[in-house]
Amino acid sequence: MSENDRENRTVIVHGPAGCGKTHHSKDLARALGCGEVIDGWGDLGRSNGFLPPVTPGALHLTNVDLSGPKYGLAPSVLVLSFDAAMSAAFCLGAV
Numbered sequence: 001m002s003e004n005d006r007e008n009r010t011v012i013v014h015g016p017a018g019c020g021k022t023h024h025s026k027d028l029a030r031a032l033g034c035g036e037v038i039d040g041w042g043d044l045g046r047s048n049g050f051l052p053p054v055t056p057g058a059l060h061l062t063n064v065d066l067s068g069p070k071y072g073l074a075p076s077v078l079v080l081s082f083d084a085a086m087s088a089a090f091c092l093g094a095v
Contacts, residue, residue, distance in 0.1 A: 008035035008057030012042075012073070014066045015082030021061040024086065031089035032078075034059035042066075 011032045015021050025037045041060035045052045051071050066079050
């Protein structure tokens with residue numbers, strides 16, 4: 001199966017502003033198997049009491065701390081802290 005034929009993963013990476021999410025977004029997307037990057041996902045919605053829907057196959061970047069409950073996200077959505085995402089990408093040789 002070629003890289004263009006594979007199904008992309010849906011991933012949310014959370015971390016504080018300025019930690020490097022946007023700077024490393026392309027490398028993270030490639031390493032984690034995501035087809036596109038959505039920066040700023042959930043930042044406004046969470047303050048209003050909801051999270052926006054996720055885009056299947058995309059890497060979602062947010063400042064919202066999602067380290068607790070999954071807030072009704074589908075079980076197929078992988079939620080990682082920025083540190084965990086960078087560790088995974090490093091192990092895969094992407095960064």
